Amino acid sequence: MEASGGVAVLTGVRDLLPVLRERAQETEDRRALSAETVKSLAETGFFRLLQPARFGGFEAHPLTFLRGVRELASACGSTGWVASVIGVHNWQLALFPDQAQQDVWADDPGTRMSSSYAPTGTIRAVDGGYRVDGRWSFSSGCDHADWVLLGGIVPPGDDGTPADFRTFLLPAADYTIEDVWHTVGLRGTGSNDIVVSDAFVPVHRSLSFNDTARCVCPGQELNTAPLYRIPYASIFSWAITTPIIGMAMGAYEAHVSYLKERVRASYVGVRAAEDPHSQVRAATAAGDLDAAWLALESDMGELMELAAAGQRLPMRLRLRVRRDQVRGTELAIGAVDRLFENSGGRALQTGTPIQRFWRDAHAGRVHAINDPERALSMFGRGEFGLPISDAMV
Incomplete structure (x- = not known):
């Protein structure tokens, strides 16, 4: 089901890209994705890629999902970000x-969830x-979700039970939802606050x-696909870094297109594309983005091979995944910075894709998983x- 379904989903995602590029400024101005964009994404089957087959999902390889995220973020950073974290x-x-x-999912398998994992609220057993009870911030795409996943710490019990960091589903x-999302980057994600008042x-x-760290969870009794035997930190962390790589790729594409036509005033009519320094910067940025993506493909491929074989996932591999994930973010940020610096003053104009990708990528960088x-x-x-x-x- 995953192979043909995943290909069809990615084809649908690519068909959406021109529209998402056209809507990018509108999405930023609205400070949230439009209902039309979310509906279009849902119709491609994108949100079902990582969903269990018993609820109509594809149980796709994580790379299929992340390839879709990369494509979406290369057209609109906010759309790619929301699609990734919701998906x-x-x-x-x-x-x-x-x-x-x-x-x-029993009544509607298409039901979506947003999240906020920082344990800022109060939990009582x-x-x-x-x-x-409390307030949670940065819940991206919450206006398009009917449930939320919130992080919280259950205090130690009187019987000696240790404190436990848990996710709660409401x-x-x-x-x-409180509308507080006024930012300089990822403005279109609608990452507003979630407020809970003593809910059971x-x-x-x-x-x-x-x-989740031990890869032993209750849902695995029925959801037995290898996909559900990989660590939370491995897939969630790359779900944050991949949109940033996608944004940097979008910046690269916009930069190359722009420099093909740009003439450098300081070099008396010389086309920017003929400047060897510009060529080196483009090559360096492209190499860094390729390196980030190749590391992702290698790590995720090895995780899934071991999970499919029923083998233990060695700690060194799990540590390498996190190492490569934060390095992937660093490489993408370095690439988008290099491209922005090479784009000249016109790249500063409101509405141009380069400056929007630059702001969005840096906004994504400050997510805690990227430290x-x-x-x-x-x-x-x-x-x-x-x-x-x-x-x-």
């Missing part, structure tokens, strides 16, 4: 107990579940990050034989 949630819900999956009736979350609608020191330090600890306690690996 990867179907993969995470597949790890929850079956009842949670039924709650969301009660009989049968948890009481959830329906739209249990929260409100039954125990089956929560999932421990410790379980290089954390991921690189973990890799270094592993290389030196020191213990790794971080769940985001």
Whole structure:
């Protein structure tokens, strides 16, 4: 089902790209994706790529999903970002107990979820579940979702139960959205605040990050595809970096097109494309983007091969995935910076794709999963034989 379905989805995504490019400025001005854009994405089947087959999903290889993300982000950074984070949630819900999956998808398998994982709210364990209260920020695409995934820390219990970092699944009736998204980059993502007032979350609608780190989750009893046996940190982290690579690719395409016509005033009529320094900058940017993507393909391919064979995923591979992911972000940011610097003053004009991709890529860079020191330090600890306690690996 995945092979033919995935190809058809990617074909549908590519057919959308010209329209998304035309809407990019409108999307930024609106500060959210339009209903038409989300509907078009849903019609391609994109959001079903990582969804379990028993709910009509494709159970696609993560690379199929990430290739679609890269394409979308190369046309419109905000659209690629929202598509990625909304789309990867179907993969995470597949790890929850079956009842949670039924709650969301039984009546409508096309139901979407947004998220905010930073544990900024208050969680109390009660009989049968948890009481959830507080405010969570940066929930991209929340206006186009009917459920939300929120991160929270359950305090240690009186019986000695240790603290637990969990994800909590809430329906739209249990929260409100506050429009606070006024930013310089990724303006079209509608990443607003989620506010919850003492909502009850039954125990089956929560999932421990410790379980996702161990790759042993309740949903795997019914969702047995290899896709659901890879680490949360591996797929989620690349779901954040891939849109940034896509934005840098969009900047590259726009830059090359622009420089083919640009004439440098300081060189008396010399076409910018004939400038050897411009040629070197373009080559360096292209090489960095290729390196970032090749690392992604290698890492994700190896993870899936081992998962399909039922083999254990070695810690060194998991650490390498996080290392390559943060390096992928760094390479993409370096590429888009180099291209922006080489584009001249006209690239500063409002509405031009170069400056929008530059702002969007830097906005994506500040996501916590892109902090290089954390991921690189973990890799270094592993290389030196020191213990790794971080769940985001």
